Amino acid sequence: MKSSERLDRLPPYLFAELERKISAKRAAGIDVISLGIGDPDMPTFEPIVVAGQRAVADPSTHGYPTNRGREEFRQAVVAFYARRFGVALDPDGEVMPAIGAKECIFNLNLAFLDPGDVALASDPGYPVYTGGPLIAGAEAVLMPLKPELDFAPDLDAIPPDALDRARIMYVNYPNNPTGAVVPEGFFERVVEFAREHQILVVHDSAYSETTYDGYVAPSFLATPGAKQVGVEVFSLSKGFNMTGWRCAAILGNADAIREYWRLKTNVDSGLFDAVQLAGAAALLGPREPLEAQNAIYMRRRDLVVGALREIGVDVASPKGTIYVWAPVPEGHTSTSFVELVLEEAAVVISPGSMYGPSGEGFFRISLTAPDDRIEAAVVRMREHLA
16 A cells, blocks of 8 residues: 655654653653653643533534634634734634644645745744645745744745745744744744735744743734734643643634635534633633643743753753753754663653754753652753763
8 A cells, every 4th residue: 555645755753763762661660751742731721621511511512513613712712812912803704713723734734835835934843834835745944943043033044946935934932842932023024024025924822821930922913914914823722731622723814714714614624612612711711720830830840940950951941831942962962862861861851853953952841741750850860960
């Protein structure tokens, strides 16, 4: 049986060999602590679960949903964006639910890219920014995120040929995997750049609600002119602990959302109504659970950053996301350091090279493990890697 050529274009899964080693250690009875995957360990907030249970029990939610989305969900998104970001949205044309951010970002490639086109993708970045264009038959051109530019891409360094063919640009702040927040003035520069080159900007806003030290993440759509050139994909997965619910929304440019809807009508049958109602409850609910959760993540962040500094790693303390991004010690590659941590401390972290060529020389630690496991991992790393 032969798979399609589009699948053959995808790079190999770089974590596969590390997963094999993890399985071997666990089979040998070794307690391995995994800080590699960004899946929140805390449950979905109780009021959201209750609203979801009520909605699931309601027979009116059991039929096919509409891809346009329930009125309750779209209005909840509008109210949330007005209150949280000061952004006004039209619920009828500028808001549409998505079956998670990953689905939405992937399908935007199919909706807007043809063979020969280019998607400009943050590097390091979420792998779907590069895998999606390949499956669509297009090309992903990387925009290196440089530490000296506060992990923002140098838009002036994009090759002219790639720029001529560019149709989509992916940006993401607070940023996965670096934890960086958007540099001042960068969104304004992106709007100007996209208008000049006729590019659709896709801002992946997966971590806007997970921030620390008083930092409040902005929406790209709050930037003057942003709705004329782009969309924002807002996910409830990380901030509201709803990864398994697959609840997100695409917001902004009405023309782009209409084209996304045209594709979706041929691909799926929409987001389950009960999930939309649970999502509406999340968006309309109080901020206190989010703030309490962020305090937990901040405590974990400080534990990890402190331990890394004790063993000589020059690491910055992130103001957003659920990750710590740090340079590997001298003499190591991303992969060799990750293997050392696994072998010596039985702790799993992610090599930066997983997220693109510019991730080489870094590693990522996820804060999504219970406090006692984070503390145990910190102790092990101090003991074995000092």
